[in-house]
Amino acid sequence: MSFVTRFAPSPTGPLHLGHAYSALLAHDMARAAGGQFLLRFEDTDLERSKPEYIAQIIDDLTWLGITWDAPPLMQSEHFNAYNQSVEALISMGLTYPCRCSRKDITAALAAPQEGVPHAIYPQTCKNRSMSERGPTDALRLHMDRAMDALAGKELAFTELGDLRKGVHVIDRDEIIQSVGDIVIGRKDIHTAAYFLASALDDIAQGITHVVRGIDLFEFTQVQVLLLHLLGHKPPLYHHHKLIRDEHGKRLAKRDDARAISLYRDQGASPQDIRLIVGI
Structure with a gap:
């Protein structure tokens, strides 16, 4: 290889x-x-x-x-290429528009939420349809639908670094509870969020091994999920120690x-x- x-x-x-x-x-x-x-x-x-x-x-x-x-x-x-992938996720019915500001999210997370961990988006806009999308709305991935779209397919990535070496399987319930409905399109220019653009560039550049800090390990499962949704095979990963x-x-x-x-x-x-x- x-x-x-x-x-x-x-x-x-x-x-x-x-x-x-x-x-x-x-x-x-x-x-x-x-x-x-x-x-x-x-x-x-x-x-x-x-x-x-x-x-x-x-x-x-x-x-x-x-x-x-x-x-x-x-x-x-390469904004056009990223936008094409965002539009592909929209066409799959896996997105919804979000008008929440950081202040709105902080306020919502300060209130009790039955069954919703504090660490994830409180799903305030989850029932909005794409027809309601406004010019300043961010786009979120509907994580439940995304995982359902990949039902029956093993979602996993191989970690080569000594800190977390092995094959890591992405669990449906865990990613919904611990990650939630991530932003995939930013408000300002309606382009892909950083982590989607980064994953797409790894494919475009033919990257076989992603070498980066262990602080990005949890972030990797999101990229692997998005790559599978878009029909790409994820690279291998090596997460190293931090200085x-x-x-x-x-x-x-x-x-x-x-x-x-x-x-x-x-x-x-x-x-x-x-x-x-x-x-």
Whole structure:
């Protein structure tokens, strides 16, 4: 089996040590397997994505010794493809429009809900039909119908990483209760939500192995479900450890003090970065 993986940052800030670990691990795995390493910029957030961050990310990756085997894919250039998949889910009768704001959802979750866990959307708009769809409505996946549409088909994904290695089967009742009716289309430009676009790009780029942080493990079952609904075979997955700060907190874009560019300015070498992240 060929090995094709990717690194897919959102260009909304500088790369930090956690990004470096993920990119280096995926790159090393691809090169060791004689496979391909691809780069993708998940820039669908047009307000926060900046050209200067794209330039900085490319510069940092190059400095780390990372190379890619095709021009970077820019998600902002593929809205039409994502919208086609959203429309396909609509045509299957698996969506409904949602007018709820974050404030509405927070208020609803603060009230008692019989049989509805606090962690999921409270289904306020679940009985609305697509004919009621307004220009500012988000689109949600009707999870019950989605799982029923795949009844009789085993939904599973293979995890290769040591932290959760094995075959993981997606259970109907569990995903309905623990995930609920996710947003698949955003309000602003009616394009696919990030996790759907990401899954579709993995198929478009021929990704065989998705290498990413363990914090995205639960998110994987949603992508696998959506890919099955759209007739695609999911890739294999390798969820790796996270790089944390001295308090055990996962690094985020706001952790500029751990930005790769700052380590470079302080005289660090690419090998120093490898030693720091343990790779």
